Amino acid sequence: MPRRLLGTSLPKSGTHLLAGIFAQLGFTTRAVRKAGLSEVVDVSVFNVDTPADLYLYGHLRERQADVLEAVQRQGYQVIVMVRDPRDVCLSMVDFLASGRPSHVHRSEPALIRLSRHDLLQGVICGFDLPDYKTPPIRDLVMGWLEWRRHGGIVIRFEEIVEAVLAGISPPGLRHIDVDCEAFVAAAAATFGDQAGKTFNRGLIRRWETEFEPRTMDLWQAHALGVASYLGYAEVGEPVRHGSKAQASAALSTDVGP
Structure with a gap:
């Protein structure tokens, strides 16, 4: 069957x-x-x-x-x-910073001019631009x-x-x-398929090194509890998923975020 x-x-x-x-x-x-x-x-x-x-x-x-x-x-x-929703946020920022999706950038050209921190803030808290409005990561x-x-x-x-x-x-x-x-x-x-659609090919727990203190404050203020809902440790809690030894391991020498 x-x-x-x-x-x-x-x-x-x-x-x-x-x-x-x-x-x-x-x-x-x-x-x-x-x-x-x-x-x-x-x-x-x-x-x-x-x-x-x-x-x-x-x-x-x-x-x-x-x-x-x-x-x-x-x-x-x-x-x-x-x-991990914090890594989800970083991948969303990567996606937006690359000019994708193209139809969104055509309708809201201000997006491409935003700094990485501003993009991350928008992903965490929700964007409220004239032609680009999204829910906060908590709702997503x-x-x-x-x-x-x-x-x-x-x-x-x-x-x-x-x-x-x-x-x-x-x-x-x-x-x-x-x-x-x-x-x-x-x-x-x-x-290992470099021609595939997988945008982020094997990096985990990026947020531990890529979240600046101000980003962490933003997360704590607007998204606390989101990680634990999905079964991931919040800041200060014991690690639940993923090992520190493998946190930045890539699955081939030339893959990256």
């Missing part, structure tokens, strides 16, 4: 990484599109009649009742990909783990990085119908 998987993730948390891994494993992969930043999804995308293993992916919270019903009716197993992060109420399996970006480095299986894989060794090998190949 063909396998049906739905991968849903917070933006900049390894969406294309996970899609690349399942493509390497022989799955047919398809993106679930939404209208802009809305939560609305056309549920017909889940009604796929194919004998092939299928991996659908996108940024879907379990807020749309007909999506949840379609996922359950069609027998999809849900994988929720998360990442909340609502993903609720998939667990419906059997969703959480996999962490950091766990995949460490699995490749150490040759071990990510803990969440034991609940998914895939070969663990093949998954880790596919992850290594996907990280």
Whole structure:
């Protein structure tokens, strides 16, 4: 019987990484599109009649009742990909500073002139520019783990990085119908694909060295508790995920943020 998987993730948390891994494993992969930043999804995308293993992916919270019903009716197993939200913020800044997405920069040319700190402030607190308004990171992060109420399996970006480095299986894989060794090998190949869509190829816990004191103050004032919601240690707490020895490890000599 063909396998049906739905991968849903917070933006900049390894969406294309996970899609690349399942493509390497022989799955047919398809993106679930939404209208802009809305939560609305056309549920017909889940009604796929194919004998092939299928991996659908996108940024879907379990807020749309007909999506949840379609996922359950069609027998999809849900994988929720998360990442330390402070590193998510840094990847978002990288993305914006590179001039992407192009349509956003065309409508709001002031973005490209912002300093890196101002971009980071906008990502953490939300942008309120004339033609670019976004929610704060707190609102963006909340609502993903609720998939667990419906059997969703959480996999962490950091766990995949460490699995490749150490040759071990990510803990969440034991609940998914895939070969663990093949998954880790596919992850290594996907990280090494320089032509792939993975923007950040294997750096974890960047925030520990890239958050300036003023950025940390900003986080404490506007986003305290966001990391702990996803299961990551807040400042001053013991490390929960990721090892210090691997915090700045890249998966090849020429990859970077």
